[in-house]
Amino acid sequence: MSAALALGDDALVLSHRLGEWAGHAPVLEEEVALANIALDLLGQARVLLSLVGDADELAYLREERAFRNLQLVEQPNGDFAHTIARQLYFSVYQHLLYERLAAGDGEFAELAAKAVKEVAYHRDHAEQWVLRLGDGTAESHERMQAGLEALWRFTGEMFQPIEGLDATGTTGTTDTAGTPGTTDTAGATGTSGSGSGVDWAELESVWLSAVTATVERATLTLPTGPRTGAWAAGAGRQGLHTEPFGRMLAEMQHLHRSHPGASW
């Protein structure tokens, strides 16, 4: 369905996972940092979902099959390295994607321009930790490598084109060639093709080099396994999720669903 739903669900679900860290972080500074990132993402989710409908209804009353987030962001936290691996993969992707959206003139340009500053910080935070864990002690190196490996098979899904953000011959950077009137309409209706067109193959190759650079600087090895499982290619975007996700939603939605129609 709409690109806002896909991007909003990514932010909503990852924010929730990071919220689970509150009170459990390895050091007080990370309590602050993880909560801060979670809050940024929740803020983005609220804006994005409200482009689609009532943000609370969308968050609390949809069932698992109706969520459009990447499987990557719904993965349980695991240890700190696992969380950081998830953050690295996602925040580099989100940063590159939002940079491209901000440079274009689609319906997300303004929102992405604002969010890109937050996301740049998230990316820096993740990269700095990958360096510290990878190039820290033998134990941290091993855990960081394990985190990267475990989540690698969820990274391919990020580059499945999102309907509404597709490139249609032009890329976001050649905005002078576009005719504002038509691109705006296309963007607003959420159909294919808009001024925010993302070249997904280009995004993927830039993501891959950025992640590779960080991983290598951290004395780690880029995983070699497949980047998608048999089911995983584009699955989250189609509402096919992993088992832990349903449990996460049960916790998230329980109270809201127990009091139908109540306001909070």
Added chain:
Amino acid sequence: MAAVTADQKTQSTSGTAKAAGTGAGPAAGTAPEAADAALLAAFDAAVAADDRIEPRDWMPEAYRATLIRQMAQHAHSEIIGMQPEANWITRAPSLRRKAILMAKVQDEAGHGLYLYSAAETLGTSREELLDKLHAGRQRYSSIFNYPTLTWADVGAIGWLVDGAAITNQVPLCRCSYGPYARAMVRICKEESFHQRQGYELLLALSRGTEAQHAMAQDAVDRWWWPSLMMFGPPDDASSHSEQSMAWKIKRHSNDELRQRFVDICVPQAEALGLTLPDPDIRWNEERGQHDFGAIDWTEFQQVLKGNGPCNEQRITQRRRAHEEGAWVRDAAAAYAAKHTTPSTWTAQPAQHVEETA
């Protein structure tokens, strides 16, 4: 460290030296007892004149120890206090409430950071204080040993627990120890914001459906008495009070602050449309204050002794987070040792918070 020479003291920019007058700064050759007496006199004079004592100023060892104890307990309360509220982050019933709660828990971690830093100016370290907390040798506020059983508890904590904390802490903004007083100015601003949000949460529930109203009343019923206990034992049983008041670390007695809190809460409860679970609360015309019922000090003592509903759970979670995070802290230290560039990694997130707060 603790021993500070007279010379160092006179370098201080605070009013301490001035307040000491001509009697300050004993010559280098003076007998130690005379020097100590002069330092103590200067310290007493500074406290009497409401000057701030600063980290490099001379201070009595007992003053330093009392402050470390109190500030550590305060810092520990902030970080243990994250737990009962974080318990509801993943279940918050709307995205707005979830954001507010996350921001609040994040603020508490930040308050813990300020307070540990302030305590470090007294010659201790965060690591040392955390070790004492984990070993059960330093306390945190007894209130955080109560469970958050429903969403309304988040509101009751904001209104009552933060309200009691503010009543306690606003006078600390004038505490004689400068770093503590300055930390409290920042903390109190954020706390009063949290308190208003808690009140507003309860108000929404109280005016909501019947089930929501009942949830709010139940939470207030469970949190009222423990909140009154936050002010500590009654004045005639408070061991540290007299000295702390003489040093102007404390400005008001436990009972005075408790009374002030009750007087503030009664009209607020009315405005909320909720009742306080104390049939003895009534306005006393003569005193111009509310009378209220007797506190169950046996329960208070039990909670302090570790026998409250959540003592075990709270300290276990804290220890586990610390122990399970050891490899992460070790990694950061090992990395810092390998890479000699100035280590700014801890400062970064905190800075970002200040910008967005």
